[in-house]
Amino acid sequence: MLIIVIDALLSFLLYANIVYYRFFNDFITLPVLTQSKNFGELGGSTQALMKPYDVLFFIDTLVLIGLVLFKVVKPHTDRLNVRAILTVFVSAIMIFIVNLSLAEADRPQLLSRTFDRNYLVKYLGAYNYTIYDIIQNTRSSSAQRALADSSDLTDVENYTKSNYADPNPAYFGKYKGMNVIYISLESLQDFVINFKMPDGQEVTPFLNSLTMGANNTVYFNNFFHQTGQGKTSDAEFMMENSLFPLPQGSVFTMKAQNTFEASPAILSSRGYETAAFHGNNKTFWNRDEMYKSLGYERFFDSKYYDMSPANTKNYGMKDKPFFKESIPYLTKLKQPFYSKLILLSNHFPFGMDKQDTTFPVGDYGDSVVNNYFQSANYMDQAVKQFFGDLKKQGLLDHTIVVMYGDHYGISENHNSAMEKVIGKPIDAFENAQLQRVPLFFHHIPKVKGAAHPAYGTNSIYGGDVDVRPTVLNLLGINTKDYIQFGTDLFSKQHRQIIPFRNGDVITNQYTITDGNVFSNKTGKPVDKSLGKPYEVIGKKELDLSDKVVYGDLLRFYKPKRFCIL
Ligand code: GP9
Numbered sequence: 001m002l003i004i005v006i007d008a009l010l011s012f013l014l015y016a017n018i019v020y021y022r023f024f025n026d027f028i029t030l031p032v033l034t035q036s037k038n039f040g041e042l043g044g045s046t047q048a049l050m051k052p053y054d055v056l057f058f059i060d061t062l063v064l065i066g067l068v069l070f071k072v073v074k075p076h077t078d079r080l081n082v083r084a085i086l087t088v089f090v091s092a093i094m095i096f097i098v099n100l101s102l103a104e105a106d107r108p109q110l111l112s113r114t115f116d117r118n119y120l121v122k123y124l125g126a127y128n129y130t131i132y133d134i135i136q137n138t139r140s141s142s143a144q145r146a147l148a149d150s151s152d153l154t155d156v157e158n159y160t161k162s163n164y165a166d167p168n169p170a171y172f173g174k175y176k177g178m179n180v181i182y183i184s185l186e187s188l189q190d191f192v193i194n195f196k197m198p199d200g201q202e203v204t205p206f207l208n209s210l211t212m213g214a215n216n217t218v219y220f221n222n223f224f225h226q227t228g229q230g231k232t233s234d235a236e237f238m239m240e241n242s243l244f245p246l247p248q249g250s251v252f253t254m255k256a257q258n259t260f261e262a263s264p265a266i267l268s269s270r271g272y273e274t275a276a277f278h279g280n281n282k283t284f285w286n287r288d289e290m291y292k293s294l295g296y297e298r299f300f301d302s303k304y305y306d307m308s309p310a311n312t313k314n315y316g317m318k319d320k321p322f323f324k325e326s327i328p329y330l331t332k333l334k335q336p337f338y339s340k341l342i343l344l345s346n347h348f349p350f351g352m353d354k355q356d357t358t359f360p361v362g363d364y365g366d367s368v369v370n371n372y373f374q375s376a377n378y379m380d381q382a383v384k385q386f387f388g389d390l391k392k393q394g395l396l397d398h399t400i401v402v403m404y405g406d407h408y409g410i411s412e413n414h415n416s417a418m419e420k421v422i423g424k425p426i427d428a429f430e431n432a433q434l435q436r437v438p439l440f441f442h443h444i445p446k447v448k449g450a451a452h453p454a455y456g457t458n459s460i461y462g463g464d465v466d467v468r469p470t471v472l473n474l475l476g477i478n479t480k481d482y483i484q485f486g487t488d489l490f491s492k493q494h495r496q497i498i499p500f501r502n503g504d505v506i507t508n509q510y511t512i513t514d515g516n517v518f519s520n521k522t523g524k525p526v527d528k529s530l531g532k533p534y535e536v537i538g539k540k541e542l543d544l545s546d547k548v549v550y551g552d553l554l555r556f557y558k559p560k561r562f563c564i565l
């Protein structure tokens with residue numbers, strides 16, 4: 001009897017997921033279950049989503065009931081054999097472990113990163129995924145969120161207000177009413193910028209021209225990614241919230257139900273149309289859920305692109321067709337618009353289809369590093385093509401284009417090849433320095449006698465969390481009342497302190513990494529006490545930001561200048 005009930009419940013769970021997937025193209029998660037609006041949306045159409053042959057999903061239960069009813073098998077009354085039960089259990093666990101290790105080998109950190117539910121279900125199976133989802137959600141949310149109240153915000157508010165940097169009047173509001181386009185340059189690290197292959201070819205000639213100020217661009221060459229396990233999604237999170245990512249997992253997958261005060265919401269409350277573009281399945285990094293919480297009105301995911309084999313590799317769209325096919329959607333948005341395009345093809349392991357490139361591969365004795373140059377060159381060509389198209393559409397002159405490398409592309413595992421690339425040994429100092437990613441602001445208005453050069457390379461130190469206040473100030477939106485951990489990169493009071501999730505801190509003077517302090521100028525260790533004050537600031541900021549995210553504290557925060565739609 002018990003077996004029949006369990007079997008029926010499992011079949012029901014499986015079937016619920018199938019019906020849900022047919023509509024949402026996604027699997028059920030605990031927060032989705034508790035937020036009935038999703039099911040409400042599904043409600044009317046549930047019947048349409050069911051097919052007559054679905055009854056086959058319950059065939060096992062029906063057969064079991066039939067067997068008992070027609071007395072083909074009789075219920076067991078004698079004692080169960082403990083040994084037999086144990087053997088079944090132990091073998092099940094062993095098979096599970098083997099399966100999990102195979103899955104881990106294929107998708108490293110599958111469980112800790114939770115980057116895509118499709119992958120989790122594929123590798124774990126629907127039942128194990130459900131258990132995983134329940135553990136993940138109860139662990140990450142309940143206690144801290146339930147215990148939090150509005151008074152917890154006081155500490156945070158006091159800190160962020162004291163950290164506020166006045167906007168630079170020369171830049172403030174210079175972009176008022178202009179469109180915004182963010183471009184996430186997948187895995188692009190700063191070392192490739194202005195890098196030449198042994199034959200003298202530049203890897204990123206178009207981006208290099210921007211570093212010299214072409215297209216009225218400012219390029220930051222001391223800008224660092226601050227991402228954690230959530231990689232691309234962490235970078236997106238920081239860019240739009242000016243909060244830090246979590247110590248483990250991704251805010252996108254773990255905290256999508258939180259209240260946020262992100263730039264899409266801020267701008268859509270000021271008349272902007274907001275849209276995100278990404279040539280991958282919308283469930284990846286839980287973007288479909290998270291983008292709603294960030295205030296996006298539209299999300300053009302893989303469904304909107306021609307995903308035929310020639311256009312795709314690895315996770316999804318190649319950058320050139322992705323940009324090309326995004327243009328018609330972009331131009332149909334009501335102006336001013338706030339949008340972001342997440343690139344994808346310059347992703348680990350970077351191998352390219354022959355027909356897409358004539359650029360040479362590197363010769364550094366490591367295929368990942370060798371392929372990286374070719375793939376980064378392709379992305380550079382794609383960005384150039386996109387700028388050309390924006391110009392053709394008459395958009396370039398009244399659009400601010402913010403481009404950033406989302407995180408490292410070459411991990412520490414490839415440092416021996418990287419030593420050949422950069423031509424010096426990579427110690428802890430150099431390793432931390434390699435976490436630079438390029439940041440570009442296209443079309444900065446020319447300001448005579450400004451503190452920073454109007455176009456070209458800017459050597460101010462900064463990190464992901466600094467971008468939001470910078471952009472909002474350029475648009476003429478004062479950020480004083482927002483909870484934010486970054487400061488405007490153009491502000492004269494901008495603080496050049498960059499905390500990282502692994503405990504490192506980089507300032508314009510020092511690199512604090514692995515418990516040692518190095519001088520940026522010499523690359524040599526200096527007295528550890530010199531780093532202490534920055535380590536303290538770094539830890540404090542990360543702790544406060546975690547408090548906001550884990551406690552979902554922004555649900556209590558109603559600043560004057562923020563209006564939720
Ligand atoms: C997936 C893309 C890549 O949609 O954003 O994710 P990553 O592995 O770079 O975090």
Ligand code: MN
Nearest residue numbers: 186187232406
């Ligand atoms: Mn990425």
